[in-house]
Amino acid sequence: MTLTKARIIEEIQTELRFSKKETTDLIETLLEIMKRTMENGEDVLISGFGKFCVKEKKQRRGRNPATGDDMMLSPRQVVTFKCSGKLRDRINKS
Secondary structure, eight states: OOOOHHHHHHHHHHHHOOOHHHHHHHHHHHHHHHHHHHHTTOOEEETTTEEEEEEEEOOEEEEOTTTOOEEEEOOEEEEEEEEOHHHHHHHHHO
């Protein structure tokens, strides 16, 4: 089962006994800070969880999978995630 934003809000609301509005505002603010940081080209490091990195992709040749035609893919930024050693150990523990 996928962990959704709604379920995160529900879990925090239950554990910390915040109102739904307080919890929603908290999560939305956290995500907005993360988005703004990455939009500025900075990485987001959450100790014990992992690191979201903004990486530059250069222009390259690609292929349209529907037609098989060659095409040029424009340069762009992508976000990658690398989990922390602690998280990796916890996942592999089971």
